Amino acid sequence: MKPLLEIRDLETRFYTQDGEVKAVNGVSYTMDAGEILGVVGESGCGKSVHALSMMQLIPDPPGKITNGEVWLDGRDLLRLDENQMQKVRGREIAMIFQDPMTSLNPVYTVGFQISEAIMLHTDMTKNEARDRAGELLELVGIPGAIERLDDYPHQFSGGMRQRAMIAMGLSCEPKLLIADEPTTALDVTIQAQIIDLVKKLQSELGMAIMWITHDLGVVAELAQIINVMYAGSIIERGSVHSIYKETKHPYTIGLLGSLPRLDDAPGTELTSIPGLPPDLLALPEGCPFAARCGYRIDKCFVEKPKLVKVNGKDHSVACWRWEEISGLT
Amino acid sequence: MTKVHPEDFEVTDFAVREHRSLWGDAWRRLISSNTARLGLFIVILFVSSATLSHYFWKYEPKKDLNYSLKLKAPNIRPNEEVDSIHIFGTDKLGRDIFRRVVHGGWNSLRVGIVAVGISLSIGGLIGLLTGFYESITMTTAERIILYGITGLILGLLSAWIANQYFQLIFFLGFGIAAGYYQDLLAGKPLRMIVFGSAGLLISVIPSLFAGLTIALICGIWGILTGVLLSLPLDGKFFSNVMMRVMDMLLSFPGYLLAIAIVAFLGPGLGKGMIAIGIVGIPVYARLVRSAVLGIINKEYILAAQAVGEPHGRILIRHITPNILSPIIVQTTMGLANAILSAAALGFLGLGAIPPEPEWGAMLGDSYRYLTSGAWWAVLFPGLAIMLSVLGFNLLGDGLRDALDPKLRM
Numbered sequence: 001m002k003p004l005l006e007i008r009d010l011e012t013r014f015y016t017q018d019g020e021v022k023a024v025n026g027v028s029y030t031m032d033a034g035e036i037l038g039v040v041g042e043s044g045c046g047k048s049v050h051a052l053s054m055m056q057l058i059p060d061p062p063g064k065i066t067n068g069e070v071w072l073d074g075r076d077l078l079r080l081d082e083n084q085m086q087k088v089r090g091r092e093i094a095m096i097f098q099d100p101m102t103s104l105n106p107v108y109t110v111g112f113q114i115s116e117a118i119m120l121h122t123d124m125t126k127n128e129a130r131d132r133a134g135e136l137l138e139l140v141g142i143p144g145a146i147e148r149l150d151d152y153p154h155q156f157s158g159g160m161r162q163r164a165m166i167a168m169g170l171s172c173e174p175k176l177l178i179a180d181e182p183t184t185a186l187d188v189t190i191q192a193q194i195i196d197l198v199k200k201l202q203s204e205l206g207m208a209i210m211w212i213t214h215d216l217g218v219v220a221e222l223a224q225i226i227n228v229m230y231a232g233s234i235i236e237r238g239s240v241h242s243i244y245k246e247t248k249h250p251y252t253i254g255l256l257g258s259l260p261r262l263d264d265a266p267g268t269e270l271t272s273i274p275g276l277p278p279d280l281l282a283l284p285e286g287c288p289f290a291a292r293c294g295y296r297i298d299k300c301f302v303e304k305p306k307l308v309k310v311n312g313k314d315h316s317v318a319c320w321r322w323e324e325i326s327g328l329t
Numbered sequence: 330m331t332k333v334h335p336e337d338f339e340v341t342d343f344a345v346r347e348h349r350s351l352w353g354d355a356w357r358r359l360i361s362s363n364t365a366r367l368g369l370f371i372v373i374l375f376v377s378s379a380t381l382s383h384y385f386w387k388y389e390p391k392k393d394l395n396y397s398l399k400l401k402a403p404n405i406r407p408n409e410e411v412d413s414i415h416i417f418g419t420d421k422l423g424r425d426i427f428r429r430v431v432h433g434g435w436n437s438l439r440v441g442i443v444a445v446g447i448s449l450s451i452g453g454l455i456g457l458l459t460g461f462y463e464s465i466t467m468t469t470a471e472r473i474i475l476y477g478i479t480g481l482i483l484g485l486l487s488a489w490i491a492n493q494y495f496q497l498i499f500f501l502g503f504g505i506a507a508g509y510y511q512d513l514l515a516g517k518p519l520r521m522i523v524f525g526s527a528g529l530l531i532s533v534i535p536s537l538f539a540g541l542t543i544a545l546i547c548g549i550w551g552i553l554t555g556v557l558l559s560l561p562l563d564g565k566f567f568s569n570v571m572m573r574v575m576d577m578l579l580s581f582p583g584y585l586l587a588i589a590i591v592a593f594l595g596p597g598l599g600k601g602m603i604a605i606g607i608v609g610i611p612v613y614a615r616l617v618r619s620a621v622l623g624i625i626n627k628e629y630i631l632a633a634q635a636v637g638e639p640h641g642r643i644l645i646r647h648i649t650p651n652i653l654s655p656i657i658v659q660t661t662m663g664l665a666n667a668i669l670s671a672a673a674l675g676f677l678g679l680g681a682i683p684p685e686p687e688w689g690a691m692l693g694d695s696y697r698y699l700t701s702g703a704w705w706a707v708l709f710p711g712l713a714i715m716l717s718v719l720g721f722n723l724l725g726d727g728l729r730d731a732l733d734p735k736l737r738m
Contacts, residue, residue, distance in 0.1 A: 055635060057631065057634055057635060059464055059465075059466075060466045061565060081468060081469045082466065082467070082468035082469065082640075083468050083469070083470065083639075085637075086637045086638070086639050087637060088637065089634065089635055089636060089637035090635065090636035090637035090638075091637060094635065094636065095632075095635040096632075097628045097631065097632060097635075098628075099628055102627050102628040102629060103628035103629050103631070103632045104629055104632070105629040105633070105647050105650075105651070106629075106651070107650040107651055108646075108650075116638075116646070117636040117638075120636065120637060120638060121637065165632070168632075168636065169636075171636075172636075
């Protein structure tokens with residue numbers, strides 16, 4: 001089966017006054033239709049930027065996509081111009097954002113904004129689009145959906161606004177929904193509700209979802225495949241089970257090790273990864289993680305490891321010593 | 330022990346507030362302030378007296394002349410000297426000052442609206458576009474338009490020098506071609522040479538008919554145009570150039586620039602309106618641009634892009650309504666400013682042409698008679714200027730408070 005989305009060697013740079021920021025460095029992977037992919041990594045590792053690059057929503061200047069291809073349904077999105085891209089956005093790839101407080105326009109009613117998105121890509125009339133907006137709000141679980149169509153965003157709570165954003169994202173039944181840290185600004189109970197909602201919607205509507213987050217707990221619950229990113233590259237990729245149980249990359253090991261566990265004895269100190277992520281303005285030659293890695297060898301500082309398949313399974317890792325390390329865990 | 334069950338009941342109270350619009354809230358805040366109410370009252374009085382008098386109390390300034398009533402003090406009932414009522418007195422030609430003040434309001438209102446309309450429409454458009462394309466990438470079509478307009482504007486000089494305005498069509502076409510073939514030899518010096526020589530040909534060949542020296546000047550200008558068009562122009566470039574032009578306009582003292590424009594166009598109320606309007610352009614351009622830059626990075630703009638909305642629609646539907654409040658405040662204050670500027674031009678004899686009732690011109694006509702005791706001929710037009718400006722300013726202040734987003738709940 002042909003994959004829904006195929007990204008090859010995506011590279012994004014920001015040209016700032018201080019120099020060239022290497023935000024995304026050669027990201028390649030594929031996504032199947034209906035797959036839920038989790039993209040994890042710490043702040044500034046290129047998770048959001050690589051998704052925005054796919055949509056060509058990088059602010060230019062200073063940003064620029066310097067290399068790569070993004071194939072969606074037999075078309076390279078990076079070759080499309082802005083007009084063609086406007087037809088792809090929303091209809092084929094939709095995106096929801098981190099902060100539900102600011103992602104709805106404060107001067108329009110929620111219903112107006114959703115029906116506007118619908119009317120943009122279909123030839124529904126105003127009333128049909130409004131009815132559809134009502135259905136969508138109902139679908140994302142807003143009580144009294146029809147009455148709340150005429151509410152302004154400030155009359156919605158944070159969780160409701162994020163639901164409304166999801167409704168807007170789903171309005172044209174996209175093939176791929178990119179969710180950029182959609183639960184970060186919400187409290188834990190609302191997070192759980194949103195995650196359940198997304199799971200339910202995915203099983204009903206069957207679109208592929210890319211869930212970008214730094215919350216390892218959330219992806220474990222939601223995703224099928226996980227990409228772990230570090231300094232603009234994917235350093236480990238695999239199914240949820242293999243990432244959590246057969247962790248190969250020292251960075252992922254460190255990340256998982258730094259999570260508090262329920263069965264830890266009280267007073268146990270959390271382990272942390274020493275050091276800070278590398279400066280993207282001056283990325284080192286070799287493996288970007290080498291400076292913080294306990295398993296480093298000389299080779300790590302010289303040559304950047306490529307993402308290689310592990311045991312022919314659906315798991316790959318970018319580390320020179322993955323075979324030895326995997327023996328350790 | 331008996332168990333207690335809750336009774337069946339119907340839910341009667343929902344925690345849903347009545348829908349209140351942003352403007353409804355702002356209106357309520359506006360009229361709850363005393364000074365804003367006063368401003369609103371003065372503005373309504375001024376607007377209604379000007380409009381009503383214009384339509385229902387006709388006045389023909391050219392026929393209004395009565396030397397026997399020259400410079401009479403205000404009276405509220407006829408006396409032996411004056412057999413008619415002039416509550417503001419009469420001026421040097423025996424004209425009723427009250428009538429002229431009221432009709433002068435119509436002229437001031439027109440000046441205010443037209444001048445602010447010119448400033449707001451041109452300045453606002455410049456501000457919107459520069460703010461928007463400063464951070465949003467242009468589409469191919471938009472870039473072609475940018476190139477075309479750049480070619481057209483640059484062609485103006487060549488066309489003007491050679492006095493051949495058909496050259497503009499060539500320059501427009503040249504710009505569009507440069508935009509369409511943006512990727513042709515992109516980044517190579519050859520591109521500059523190709524476009525430079527194309528620009529030379531376009532300007533030299535027609536200019537030769539106008540003379541050799543002219544052809545030489547136009548040729549040099551054509552090369553410069555071609556070189557500029559060979560560069561990759563983008564929104565940032567457009568925005569920079571526009572804002573520098575605005576800075577240039579702003580570096581002139583306002584009245585001086587207005588006087589210069591009137592000197593160029595000739596006196597008259599209509600020309601004065603245009604002059605005052607042009608002087609106001611940079612103020613609105615900067616205001617709108619800064620407001621756009623303030624909201625362009627909000628996530629709802631990104632979200633609008635992410636659902637695939639075209640640029641024009643984002644500009645009109647999402648950006649404009651969100652920056653309206655500072656514009657409304659500035660427009661109200663701007664009306665006061667325009668009235669004041671029109672009065673200044675009128676006082677200098679550069680605005681309305683004399684028999685026309687205009688407050689500034691009335692002051693200019695009458696201040697000479699102040700020494701002979703005719704205080705009323707100066708006081709009432711002056712009061713009218715002061716009150717109308719005060720009214721618009723108070724209203725503007727009130728609007729600023731009412732539309733302040735910090736007060737919005």
